[in-house]
Amino acid sequence: MSLPQIKLDERTFQDLVDEAKLRIPRYCPEWTNHNVSDPGVTLIELFAYMVDQLLYQINRVPEKNYRSFLDMIGVKLAPPNPARTEVTFRLSAPQPGAVIIPKYTEVSTVRTETNEARIFTTEKDLQIVPPSLKYVLTTANSQTFSDRSKMTLDKLPNPVAVFQDEPQPGNAFYLGFSQNISSNTLVVGLDCEKIGVGINPDDAPLIWEYWDEREGDWRSLELMRDTTGGLTVPFAEVELAIPSTAGQHEIELVSGSGDPLIAWWLRCRYRELSKGQPDYNKSPVIRKFSAYTIGGTVPVMHCQIIRMEELGRSSGESGQRFRLRNTPVLALNHAENETIMIEYLDERAPEIWKHVPDFSESDAKSKNFTCDPVTGEVAFGPAIRNPRGEIEQRGAIPPFDTRINMIAYRNGGGIEGNVGSQTLTVLKSSIAYVDSVNNRRPATGGTSAESLEHALQRGPRTLRARNRAVTAEDFEVLTREATSGVARVRCLTPSSNGNGNGNGNGEYERIDPGTVILLVVPEIDPELRELRPEHLNIPNFMRTDILDYLDERRLITTQVQLAIPKYQWVTVQTRIKSTNSFANERIKREAERRLYRFIRPVHGGPDPSMRYETPGEGWPFGRILYLSEIFPILQTIDGVEFVERIQLFPVTDISRGQAGNPVNEINPGARGLLCSYRHQIVFI
Known part of the structure; x- marks a missing residue:
């Protein structure tokens, strides 16, 4: 419920004008022309305007008092959070020496007539170094390795079969670099022999991986460009974005030999075949290996x-x-x-x-x-x-x-920094050898400063919690205090019988005693219509702030886990008959607006007034969506004659946008929230 707007003086501009006109007969009876064209009435309106401005300032006194009261109890408005992403700088050509992109380098979106440029700043120095390929290894099982460095890296290299004669999953070749290649965009040159090896060149069963120093394991690489055709094309290249967590690793040629090779390692591994995917009938052969860097990636904030x-x-x-x-x-x-x-x-x-x-x-x-x-x-x-x-x-x-x-x-900071991918393309100051800049992923995590109304609602809860997390409500209140940008939070605790929280189907998901699970929904731009999973992920800085804040206030026997709700994506398909075909485009826009607002985890949800004009708090946790609820949303649109058919589809694979079978209701479960995914409006 919103807070009442307290006004010390509720008179409006028109009230002041009317009051002054009523006093004319008493103080100046000879003045009989009270029309707006009269110069005297113009003076009355002028003074009414000036008094209206004074009343506006007077009515702000309660807001100032509210802020003072909040300061007295130690509640301050939470500041905005900046959106973060990574940008990739691309060089005009490979350079013989290192290229430094200094910290605080500014990049931005393109400025348009309606939108100001969104400026982002790099958070650390980026060093783009020319790589030195030192080792080439082959292996059949990632346990025993054969060193092919001399025969492949000499001035007159010899061809190498990188897999076994009959390739098997687990076969791989390793490339070791003597320089730190983390955060660099690496181009690996592979001069492959053009031979028929049985695979589909456009769907080769290969995966490129790097050694992740933080995880202590191999992780897949982002493949930006691949012209090798499954290692069958001569003079081909593979362009790889090396993450910042890539680190050194030791590899022993023979397990237990005690003679490790230390380098920054990449590997190309033959993986398990997917259904219907053709297999290698013999090993690909590579005549020469080479590498150079063409750019690098660095984190930026808004x-x-x-x-x-x-x-x-x-x-x-x-x-x-x-x-x-x-x-x-x-x-x-x-x-x-x-x-x-x-x-x-x-x-x-x-x-x-x-x-x-x-x-x-x-x-x-x-x-x-x-x-x-x-x-x-x-x-x-x-x-x-x-x-x-x-x-x-x-x-x-x-x-x-x-x-x-x-x-x-x-x-900086604010939701306006949550820009899409491929939008940070402007380099604010020229840097030698840098040709372009771009962000491969959208910027996320930007949140606006806390509103006074929200802080006033938080104030009494803060007094009740007294800076200690004991009850479920305490955890929810303190989670919002820990950082700005938390749109919704729900605390899950073990039930009295120890079976956990129901998922809405009579089943229970067990929560261990002494464990608290916090389902956090970050703030998102209310103008952003189509949401994606990355918009709903908890940013790393928000996760750290919340856990650190609660760690100082929880009971010592309580374990806190942070999680995202189980989002159930929903697609609505409908066939509509309009009263006039010329209004179809308008009806389609309004129908999509209502559907995206209705099925939305933040700034949406069921509207009891059925007007669908004011955004709600978001779809309630665990609430079922029924097919019958969609009909009044669409039928009440001006220009709709009737709604012929509506179908609800739960999205089973959000990465591919693959929907399941049509259903009459969708139950997200106790930990779930519903979210819209590309509704389809068809006119008949």
Whole structure:
């Protein structure tokens, strides 16, 4: 339920005009022309407009009081979170030396007439290094290896059969590099003999993998380009995006030999055949191996670095406040020199002050300041009266007339940063040898700052929880406090009989005693119509913030698990008869809008008013969707004569968009939420 809009004075502009006109006969009876064309009425409207502006400011007093009350109980508006993704820089040509893409390099979307450019900044340096291929190994079982390095990497290389005479799953060849190739876009050159080996060149049973240092195992690689035709095309290339987690690995030629080869390893492995896929009848042969780098990938976040912004001059008084020009502000990072510098007018050296969350632990000598990320307000220590009646200074005061500068801060965040793939294509400043930039995946995790209404709803719950997670409601409240961007959260706990929580079909999913499972739905752009699984994943930073925050507040015997709901994707197919075929396009847009809003985990769900104009909180957890609910949604659209047929399809494979058989109802289960997937509207 939304909070009541309290107004100290409810009079509107028209009320003021009407009230003034009613006073005319009393104070000026000779004035008889009260039409809007009269100059006197124009003056009345002008003054009414000015008074209306004053009333607007007066009516904002309750909002200011609300903020003050929230500050008193320690509830602050959660700041926005920046969207994150990875961008790939591509070189104009392979370079003989390393190419450095410096940290804080800015890339953006294309600016249009209606949309401003969304600026993203790289989070670390990217080093694109020329690779040095040192080892070539072949193996039949990933246990015993044959070293083919000399015969393949010499000036006059000899052809090598990379698999067994009769290839079997598990056969592979390994490529070892002496340089760190992580985060690089690697192109492997393979001069293969053009022989018939029985496979379909466009569907070869091969998989490229790398050694993941973090997981300690082999992981599949993203194949960006492959012209080898299943290792049957001469002078072909494979382009691979090497992740940042790629690391060194030791391989012994013979198990137990004690003579390991240390390198950054890639391998091409012959995998199990899928149904109907043709097999190799003999091993492919490669005459020569080579490699070069053509680019690299680096993480970016939706923000812009602002440097050396002057806030003003100090008045020498307690509790001084200044405001940054660009808001919202991402959390300040002292390690990145995002802090305040006080400059003196004489020859004294500038002072660096420290950012703190509040002044509770500061004294008169503590050179601290606070920064509100939502409003961009920078505050210095106040003077407060202690219980003994004495005035205490909490935090030092910048000396009179000193210049106050913010060395650096990051402006950004918000749902507008959740841009799609292939949209970050503009390099804000030229870098030598860099030809282009792009993001292969959409940016996710961007959330807006918390609204005052939401914070007011959170305030009483915060007082009830008292910063301790005991009940299921406590966990839900504290999860929202831990980070911004949590749209919905549901806490699952073991039931009283120990059988867990029902899934809606009379079955139970067991939750171990002492375990709490939190189902978290991140905030998404309400204007984003078609959702995809990546939009609903929990960002890594959000997962870390929530678990760290709850770890300090949970009972020591409670184990907290973070999970995403079991999303059940739904497709609706319908046949509609319209009263006028010219309105078909309008009806189709409205029908799709209603369906996508109705079956949606956030900003949607069933609307009791049946108007489908105001978004709801989202589809309820575990609620069944019935076929009969779709008819009134479509039948009430202006211009629809009748709805001939509606079919509900649960999507069984979201990656392929494969739907199951039509059903009359869809039950997502106790941990499930329904989500729309490409509805189809057909006119008859």
